[in-house]
Amino acid sequence: MANNDWWRGGVIYQIYPRSFADSNGDGIGDLKGITARLEHVAKLGADGIWLSPFFKSPMKDFGYDISDYCDVDPMFGTLADLRELITKAHALGLKVMIDQVYSHTADAHPWFIESRENTTNPKADWYVWADARDDGNPPNNWLSIFGGSAWQWDTRRKQYYLHNFLTSQPDLNFHNPEVQQAVLDSVKFWLDFGVDGYRLDVVNFYFHDKQLRSNPGRGMPDGSDPAVTAVNPYAWQWHKFDKSQPENLEFLKKLRALLDTKADTTMVGEIGDDDGLARVAEYTGGGDKLHMAYCFDLLGEPHSAPYLHGVFARFAQVVGSGWPCWAITNHDIPRVATRWGGKQAPVALVKLAAALQLSLRGSACIYQGDELGLPEAEIAYEDLQDPYGITMWPEFKGRDGCRTPMPWDSTAKDLGFSSANPEAKPWLPVAETHRALAADVQQHDPASVLNFYRRFLAWRRTQPVLIHGEMTLLPADEQVLAFVREHDGQRMLCAFNLSERGATLALPAGMRLAQPSPISDGAWTSPSSSSPDTVSFAPWGMLLAPLN
Known part of the structure; x- marks a missing residue:
């Protein structure tokens, strides 16, 4: 089908549903809340939205552990609510992209429940299972990003299963053609439903080395890896065998062929790799895989002119026909105002970061609250929800600080997060440091970060050189x-x-x-x-x- 390339040079606004807007007063954001706030995104000047997961899930990783790829979790609403959201977004000129997590499922997914029963059931090979070594240890040295071994012992099968993240997030076995087809079937379900594309979580994690070879060590890193906190032993390995395998490219071609059956669709992939820029180029080159991708080179603390020059010089060497989608913050990363500017980031720096991101060759992802210049919120240990932060505390406090409720109304107790019950306790505390930066305050201040974004994006639309050049x-x-x-x-x-x-x-x-x-x-x-x-x-x- 024809593609009008709306995504090429486009601006995608990421919405984290739990924290965007709560319509029913339960303290958790939902689809109806998003629908009610879509005018804000349209007025900002974005081309589309990316919805972080809203699918059925036990919520141990807040939706990135999916138990049903083709249904909405009641926490967020219904399929009818999603259809209403898509209809309104389209009426406002916004495309709708959904976040799918295909490298792993929740352990509550029916596929895994069946797979773990024994070694002979129809889904026995749908996940990555391996025997223990002679001494009972896991089959190799692969590590979980969330800490410890990437292998979890299961007493039913008397085998280990692979989990690159939480133990409750078992990895699918993409070497099995049935798994690939099941994933493609879920992609088709949502395309038929009317979505315009996908953000693909950890898209380079789909395949693993079939021989289960151990990764080579790299020694204690210097802490400069933007994808992994310096206190995480995951950074002590070169990840040669547990991800970014060559078989991934053929599956991405199948995925692209499916999307190409629908007009004007797109995919953006998240890539965490030892050489993220090279993977972005590889996964987006040739016009037959991902449309665009981002890695973590702009998502760490380094941001000096020489550092950024090096990033873009390196990418220019490898990009070929590839296409990047630049992100400077998202739901996994401390907010850019704090990363780049410290606790009291100069407003001029926040505006500069926005203009820089939106001037690069490529597309751009803006995370909710970027347009308000929000700093990272301070979360007390007893209020933490993120299992990653709880495990790595105190040197790494997790991802909750960028996930606090969106500040809409400076006069409300909950900053306007809940339209039904302002007294409801949000799932994460509202940040008092965000009160003076709430959208209602910035709306009426010509010099605000919000109005800077609006003016810049409106001006950018008049400059083809910044979109296509x-x-x-x-x-x-x-x-x-x-x-x-x-x-x-x-x-x-x-x-x-x-x-x-x-x-x-x-x-x-x-x-x-x-x-x-x-x-x-x-x-x-x-x-x-x-x-x-x-x-x-x-x-x-x-x-x-x-x-x-």
Whole structure:
């Protein structure tokens, strides 16, 4: 079917349903709550939404442990509620993407309940089972991201099963063609239902090495891996055999062929890999696998101009025909305002981060609350819900700090999270540090982060060069990241001072800013000054301007 490529250069707004809006007063966000707030997303200027899991689940990992791929958990509503959401989103011009978790299921899934009964049942080979070694230990050294061995002993089968995450999240065996077909059947179910695409969780984890070879060690890492906290032993291995296997590419082709039977659909994959940029390029190249993907290179603490220059230079070397979807925060990562700016992030830095993300060649994922510049919330140990944080406490506090309820109303006890019962206790505490940043406050402040996002996204739509253009990096600089976007005869300089000190950028020989001065309607700037061949930046200043 034809595809209008709405996703290519598009902006996708991620909604974490538990924390977006609660319509029935039970303290947990739901589908009706999302539907009631969709105008906010449309007014922001996004092209589509990505809904984190709302499927039936025991909720041990808050929906990323699915027990029925084809139904809505009653906690979030009904299939009818989802249909209403999709209808309203489409009426507002928003595409709807859903989050599917195919590498593993919940241990409460009927498939696993049957599989674990014995070694001869029809689904015995639907999960990754292995005998113990002679000494009773697991078959190899693979580790779980959530801590400890990736193997769990099961007394029914007297075997170990693989779980890359919680012990209650057993891994599916994608080497079994029946598993692949069952997954494809669930994809088709939702395509027929009317969704416009998928966000695919840990998309490089589908296949494992059939020989179950142990991963090579790498020693204690330096803590710079953005995908894994420095206190997690998972980072001590090179993950050569437990993920990113070559067989994955053939399954992604099957998945793409299925999506291509519906018009204007898309997929974005999450990739956690030792070389995430290379996997993004591999998984999105050729036009026959994923449409786009993101990795974790922009989701860690490093954000200096030299670091980011290195990321984009590396990606330019490997991208080929691939297509990235850049993310700077999401439901798994501390909020960018805090990661990049500390407890009191300068507003100018928050705006710069947004403009930088939205100026890159590729698509973009915005996480709910990004548009308000929310800082990471502080969560007391007794209020933690995330099993990852509970396991890794106190050096790693988990993911709850970016998952607190969305602040809509600064005057409400629950910040407007529950429209039915403002006195309801939300599943996570509301963050008082978010009260002054609530949407109702920012709505009326022309200088707010919210209105910055709205203006920037509206302006971006008028600049084809930022949506379709090629991207060429300028030489590395200690303070300023600068690149040129070029499309159909238009050239635009995008330059960002990633430091708290003023900076000056001398343009390369032969490159001149268009006249009259770009500090006008023809450019997007924060306080700065310029001459045709030199730009001076305020701290956290930026300039997006046409070039001659």
